[in-house]
Amino acid sequence: xxxxxxxxxxxxxxxxxxxxxxxxxxxxxxxxxxxxxxxxxxxxxxxxxxxxxxxxxxxxxxxxxxxxxxxxxxxxxxxxxxxxxxxxxxxxxxxxxxxxxxxxxxxxxxxxxxxxxxxxxxxxxxxxxxxxxxxxxxxxxxxxxxxxxxxxxxxxxxxxxxxxxxxxxxxxxxxxxxxxxxxxxxxxxxxxxxxxxxxxxxxxxxxxxxxxxxxxxxxxxxxxxxxxxxxxxx
Amino acid sequence: xxxxxxxxxxxxxxxxxxxxxxxxxxxxxxxxxxxxxxxxxxxxxxxxxxxxxxxxxxxxxxxxxxxxxxxxxxxxxxxxxxxxxxxxxxxxxxxxxxxxxxxxxxxxxxxxxxxxxxxxxxxxxxxxxxxxxxxxxxxxxxxxxxxxxxxxxxxxxxxxxxxxxxxxxxxxxxxxxxxxxxxxxxxxxxxxxxxxxxxxxxxxxxxxxxxxxxxxxxxxxxxxxxxxxxxxxx
DNA sequence: TATTCAGTTAAGTGTAGACATAAATGTTTA
DNA sequence: TAAACATTTATGTCTACACTTAACTGAATA
Numbered sequence: 001x002x003x004x005x006x007x008x009x010x011x012x013x014x015x016x017x018x019x020x021x022x023x024x025x026x027x028x029x030x031x032x033x034x035x036x037x038x039x040x041x042x043x044x045x046x047x048x049x050x051x052x053x054x055x056x057x058x059x060x061x062x063x064x065x066x067x068x069x070x071x072x073x074x075x076x077x078x079x080x081x082x083x084x085x086x087x088x089x090x091x092x093x094x095x096x097x098x099x100x101x102x103x104x105x106x107x108x109x110x111x112x113x114x115x116x117x118x119x120x121x122x123x124x125x126x127x128x129x130x131x132x133x134x135x136x137x138x139x140x141x142x143x144x145x146x147x148x149x150x151x152x153x154x155x156x157x158x159x160x161x162x163x164x165x166x167x168x169x170x171x172x173x174x175x176x177x178x179x180x181x182x183x184x185x186x187x188x189x190x191x192x193x194x195x196x197x198x199x200x201x202x203x204x205x206x207x208x209x210x211x212x213x214x215x216x217x218x219x220x221x222x223x224x225x226x227x228x229x230x231x232x233x234x
Numbered sequence: 235x236x237x238x239x240x241x242x243x244x245x246x247x248x249x250x251x252x253x254x255x256x257x258x259x260x261x262x263x264x265x266x267x268x269x270x271x272x273x274x275x276x277x278x279x280x281x282x283x284x285x286x287x288x289x290x291x292x293x294x295x296x297x298x299x300x301x302x303x304x305x306x307x308x309x310x311x312x313x314x315x316x317x318x319x320x321x322x323x324x325x326x327x328x329x330x331x332x333x334x335x336x337x338x339x340x341x342x343x344x345x346x347x348x349x350x351x352x353x354x355x356x357x358x359x360x361x362x363x364x365x366x367x368x369x370x371x372x373x374x375x376x377x378x379x380x381x382x383x384x385x386x387x388x389x390x391x392x393x394x395x396x397x398x399x400x401x402x403x404x405x406x407x408x409x410x411x412x413x414x415x416x417x418x419x420x421x422x423x424x425x426x427x428x429x430x431x432x433x434x435x436x437x438x439x440x441x442x443x444x445x446x447x448x449x450x451x452x453x454x455x456x457x458x459x460x461x462x463x464x465x466x467x468x
Numbered sequence: 469t470a471t472t473c474a475g476t477t478a479a480g481t482g483t484a485g486a487c488a489t490a491a492a493t494g495t496t497t498a
Numbered sequence: 499t500a501a502a503c504a505t506t507t508a509t510g511t512c513t514a515c516a517c518t519t520a521a522c523t524g525a526a527t528a
Contacts, residue, residue: 184418202418202436
């Protein structure tokens with residue numbers, strides 16, 4: 001019944017293991033045979049089995065502990081992966097044409113909520129930018145962004161009339177940390193106007209905060225046009 | 235300047251490479267030295283360097299092609315990972331107490347939109363369930379679910395008065411495929427009532443479709459209480 | 469009885485070397 | 499000139515083995 005053919009690659013072994021898990025041959029919470037035993041069964045080596053099991057653990061199928069052994073996770077808490085593309089790429093992928101438009105750019109004192117959120121001392125100057133991203137001339141995303149010039153002084157000389165702050169930032173800032181939240185917000189007057197939707201309508205919203213070596217660089221609120229869905233497959 | 239100490243683990247090598255990328259020593263789009271050269275520089279072996287670079291490629295820092303070499307990706311399209319926990323676990327993690335309540339359970343013919351979405355032939359029987367998840371007795375999530383008994387006959391005998399269909403399904407069904415979407419929807423009368431929010435308010439919504447070996451098993455719509463945010467760090 | 473400690477075991481990691489494979493480049497041939 | 503073929507080379511993968519480290523087990527001790 002068991003495979004047992006020669007020269008199995010770590011990929012083949014992964015497949016067999018997944019099959020056995022899915023067919024309850026190895027039930028949730030149960031212990032797998034040791035790497036050495038599996039290597040023998042598959043007429044492979046421990047190194048190869050190790051790679052297979054290690055990757056399956058990363059993918060959320062297994063839990064591994066030294067000495068304790070390898071265990072099948074009962075809750076398939078498999079991890080959904082979303083890649084976080086630039087808007088321009090996201091739009092380009094659908095085949096639509098991308099257009100950018102700057103709405104407003106001002107330098108002002110950080111509002112209290114922003115200072116609190118980014119743990120800034122009060123009254124710091126921040127660059128405030130609002131802009132729009134269009135797909136085939138239909139509103140796609142309304143972006144409201146704050147950038148901390150203290151963390152990246154060149155931003156004060158940057159030109160955001162032709163392309164968005166995101167494009168500029170990924171070129172300039174090798175960010176080290178990132179927090180992303182997704183939520184549903186209610187369209188206020190400005191959002192409604194720019195996204196061409198009725199005020200009060202639900203808007204899918206992403207909020208990104210980026211740090212560079214511990215110092216906050218930018219906070220962006222991204223409001224997506226009505227009908228937007230963020231989808232992933234596993 | 236360069237590290238060059240002995241006995242670097244693949245972890246150390248990863249760190250050095252990331253540092254160099256972030257300090258623009260290896261600029262975006264540029265080619266890294268070959269594995270062999272790096273192995274020499276770090277007085278390590280190609281196998282170890284390989285593991286470091288392979289993992290960094292998985293994490294989205296590098297792009298690797300045979301013969302072409304290893305290249306620094308310019309857009310740090312790093313991947314956000316969300317784990318998809320059971321509601322009960324999600325609530326338990328905040329320290330709140332979890333309570334479940336069944337709202338409705340009926341067997342009916344699949345509505346057209348559902349049949350279309352799951353690629354069912356028309357008029358199929360489906361089990362329709364609506365239920366609530368509470369955290370500390372406050373509404374947390376309103377769940378609307380359809381299950382295809384054809385794919386999992388035992389579901390007709392299952393008892394959903396004490397615990398939710400999700401709990402039952404993860405025990406029974408080793409799902410093989412999963413599609414998750416997130417969106418913002420407008421609270422209709424039922425949603426508003428159950429989540430204790432004004433009708434018309436924006437509601438963060440997840441939609442999960444699960445397949446077992448190609449056959450659709452269940453579709454769930456999960457409506458989160460106002461204020462919910464899905465957050466992740468990178 | 470409870471605690472500490474040593475032994476054992478399974479996974480984690482590193483080294484060395486071989487062969488496989490894909491892609492870029494150079495060379496020959498139609 | 500262009501297509502077909504061969505060569506080169508960097509990554510991909512596998513094997514075999516050694517050593518490290520975490521965690522369980524059970525025996526010795528307080």
